[in-house]
Amino acid sequence: MSCAAQSATGSLTTGERMFRVVEELYPICRSITGNGVRETLRRLQREIPLQMEEVSTGTPVFDWIVPREWNIRDAYIKDASGRRIVDFRKSNLHVVNYSVPIHRRMTLAELRPHMHSLPDRPDWIPYRTSYYQENWGFCLSHCELESLVDAEYEVCIDSTLEPGHLTYGELFLKGESDAEILISCHICHPSLCNDNLSGISVAAGLAQHLASQPRRYGYRFLFIPGTIGAITWLARNEAAIGRIHHGLVLAGVGDRSPLAYKKSRRGNAEIDRAMSHVLRQAGREFRLTEFSPYGYDERQYCSPAFDLAVGRLSRAPHGEFPEYHTSADNLEFVSPDSLADTLAVCAKAFEVLENNRSYVSLNPKCEPQLGRRGLYRAIGGSSDAGQQELAMLWMLNLSDGQYSMLDIAERSGLPFATLDRAAQLLVDHGLLRASPAIPDARSKKKGLAL
């Protein structure tokens, strides 16, 4: 495996630290409710001070109801000799998630409809769920399935499905303003690394990073079971949703594919444009995809009554890579470097959001004399303006109150950070004045084409 977790904590890189979180959470059998979620959140509390929230079974949340809590201790299929030929203790993927308890002998013919495999990937175990329809089942490799003989088997799922709670974690880093940025990841998948653990570890890493940064925005981190968790959170926090100016779902961000950003339903929200800008400026391969109502919890955040400016960052395309929802989405499938790279890109995009604002030129009639202020080369005639001079010229030219700095970054093709430094210099020399406010979250200002 990777050497990411071999060294002592103190000397770990950011990527290695995030990978260690993935490694430690990997064995836990998570679901949309139950002790696996609690154990996961407790482990995360060693990284970040998140609150654990519990919502009772039966609580109505919009069109849904918080389901009964599912817990599982053991499960197996034993052959005639009493050997566990399918064993939950070897992989928690072997049990269809939310299986109701069962313990009886049955023929292969009776058992067969309850078994799931992947004929195309005969060595991998699929991941299957049955949250909202009472059912039970086993997942196993197709090779194992094919090797079963027509005999009687002992089938046992030692699970409980009882009134209890839905559990999720929440962490809020207060900002200077009431405006918030939402970061959401799902925590409901059992031993799957890219699909849920990568998002969890990067979200935790981002929370650690942002905790030490000045923050114009507050940052709200949600570690929630997919779909029902997002719905539950939205239902409990409906009154406060107007504070969310931007948001990001993190899912599948640990594999080795290039980063892929899926735009919000609005399509040109500031988060969409910030992410596009950062990815483009990085000069590496990346994908931008339009919003669709299929995927992760952006489905809920972007439902028509909320229409939040929430996009999604991923790597390998959702549902299209063979390892998706199989035992091959394991520790080998994610890398410390990918986790660290994802975190760095998110941090850069949040820097854009933090610093994006409009400026007004205090000297809008012709250019001000930059040279007199030491802001322009003294000897004229050489071919190129330096990038810093160009950035100042762009800021001065477009700071008419109509353009945000992100607009200027898009129009000029210059990196946002370069423009930001130029703006600071010009403010320091009394040539620009920043307009103060964070714009209203619901304004859907038409940005330049992405």
Added chain:
Amino acid sequence: MSCAAQSATGSLTTGERMFRVVEELYPICRSITGNGVRETLRRLQREIPLQMEEVSTGTPVFDWIVPREWNIRDAYIKDASGRRIVDFRKSNLHVVNYSVPIHRRMTLAELRPHMHSLPDRPDWIPYRTSYYQENWGFCLSHCELESLVDAEYEVCIDSTLEPGHLTYGELFLKGESDAEILISCHICHPSLCNDNLSGISVAAGLAQHLASQPRRYGYRFLFIPGTIGAITWLARNEAAIGRIHHGLVLAGVGDRSPLAYKKSRRGNAEIDRAMSHVLRQAGREFRLTEFSPYGYDERQYCSPAFDLAVGRLSRAPHGEFPEYHTSADNLEFVSPDSLADTLAVCAKAFEVLENNRSYVSLNPKCEPQLGRRGLYRAIGGSSDAGQQELAMLWMLNLSDGQYSMLDIAERSGLPFATLDRAAQLLVDHGLLRASPAIPDARSKKKGLAL
């Protein structure tokens, strides 16, 4: 030739039935007025219950005046031996349409300026007209023209150009609403198959098809002489033009080239978008062209004072294929399959218009729980949502009153019919409510890019 008309009527395919109409109308010498038009319309009355309208010579229609009626019995050029070397009875293309009568002997030198041929296609007879300037002439193959010797010829055109009527056919299929869809084809060309007979036969076929369908819209079919017919109809029906919400000119739809849709002057009218959607979803080669004020009767429907949402469906590009306006535009040039395919595409586009409406989600906060209603697969985890599930998610996500179903089809890339079925399911389960009205015909709502 094709076997399209060989079988008995009852067992003919749709394409064969339409081709038979072409075959039967082919020999008739049509013009913008006269008995050829009446004979054509009478033949069509065996297919559909169209009304024949007569407008008197001299009637002012906007900037034009209904011309005198032209009829022709015979025409020829005889050589010294009395042999008909050009003979109207062999092809009505031989006479310049609307030629005034003449009967006298003349030298080749006198005759030559009145003869038209195609040097580049020496075996084909061109089609020429002189509606609004009194003139006479003959069209013949270049080979024939070249073979003429310098002698005296007997020249005869036994035609009449006298006060009478302009004749056109009209058929209205009433709909549930007052809103109308216009289907227009020209009936003024003599023995030319693709150019006028294909449009006529498809329009008749569409009328037969639509007669048995439920219709939100009324459908108005016009079988009119080109230009002067459209102008006459518009002048006589100016008060009712506001009822035309969408329209389609059918011209040159029988040849074997891919379908080509020419957008209305508006460029993004619902008919433009419906046709584009249907052609794109068909997964075959097609062409979309922007409006231009040259072509067929869309020139009149899209004149600035009317600016109707009328596009044009054709196949081979107007005026750019060699057979255009020549004797080579014959029965070989059109095919039953092309006629049937054109009809099918039109029917699909009208289905889009018939069913296009906005829905409002009755559960806009997060997704509704589809699984509880049996609308979602019970076992989760597999990679792909079925197209039907995707269609439901799109309908739920975008049904905020801002999006029509055609908008959703364009944004999602899903077939309109799939979305329509999903919408019906969701309505049946109380999750969507249809907004009732047909939008105002004159609203030029900006659609998504075509």
Added chain:
Amino acid sequence: MSCAAQSATGSLTTGERMFRVVEELYPICRSITGNGVRETLRRLQREIPLQMEEVSTGTPVFDWIVPREWNIRDAYIKDASGRRIVDFRKSNLHVVNYSVPIHRRMTLAELRPHMHSLPDRPDWIPYRTSYYQENWGFCLSHCELESLVDAEYEVCIDSTLEPGHLTYGELFLKGESDAEILISCHICHPSLCNDNLSGISVAAGLAQHLASQPRRYGYRFLFIPGTIGAITWLARNEAAIGRIHHGLVLAGVGDRSPLAYKKSRRGNAEIDRAMSHVLRQAGREFRLTEFSPYGYDERQYCSPAFDLAVGRLSRAPHGEFPEYHTSADNLEFVSPDSLADTLAVCAKAFEVLENNRSYVSLNPKCEPQLGRRGLYRAIGGSSDAGQQELAMLWMLNLSDGQYSMLDIAERSGLPFATLDRAAQLLVDHGLLRASPAIPDARSKKKGLAL
């Protein structure tokens, strides 16, 4: 050299006449102030009746102050033997423009920081300036620089930097309306041909050409020192700036590269669209570039408080060709043909601006009967409408008061001049009426995509 100036004045082509201006101005040592500018303007007064304006040193102009006037008589570096090893009399590029006077002996080590060369182009002399920071220096070829031995040198710059004036030339050709078109070129570079002399000679040529044309617009020509000249002119004429509807900076228009148009800050101003149309219709290679706040005096005209519709015409990309700001930008680098071609394109673009207007169809219901008026071919049936017929149809179809003729040119793809002729014909036949006014200069009507 070129044969452009060999013949007698009377028989010179336009390109040769403009090239002769370049040749005669080439030896003069210009700067942003001083006698070189005056001598240049006096030479131009033999071509066109421009006014010479003088603005005193110390005059505040927005954020700037008119600097002291610089003049130079001689400059050299002599070696121990008294030989001029760098000699202003051989090339005025040898002295850093605006060098303060100096006359003393110094070692190579002392002299070295004041010497500029181009290691990559070892035979060329660079052009350098130090307008706003008191300094002195010499420019020389890298070969010469490398050959200098470690000895003592006599260094002399016989210049003055004293209160005086900034000088510029202005010529106004009155038009029928108050609206103006600005043509601006810089006159501050010494012996550089493409960079400043090409723009000067084409501007003068355009003034000669336009003087004999009917003019709806007034044309204001500015021959000004770069940056400080444009700022000075804008400061002195702020009240009248609203009269400038369109403008063009001419710079670097004499070399053999294809024409390149840089759009105004607005990006879709009428001048941007007129230039794009003319360049596209010419059927030759050209470049269109978006506005950026780096370049020539468009930087000032397009500063945010003015935001004038001023674009720039050039050839080789600003700052990107090796000859830029070196002794290689000489008489060989520019050609009479390029100068003539630039003038022709400008003249065509101004024709578009002069004739661009909206028309209203007086017969908007269907097409008018063009044939009756002799405007349409009498014999129908041939494949193609002539371009003139097409142009009439486009004019009639889009003349609803919403479309200017430039809009119609863009939508139809037809040349503006063809549409203009069609419009005149239609006006003559009472079918169109021109809407009279020149639109307001500040209206930023969204044009069709360029």
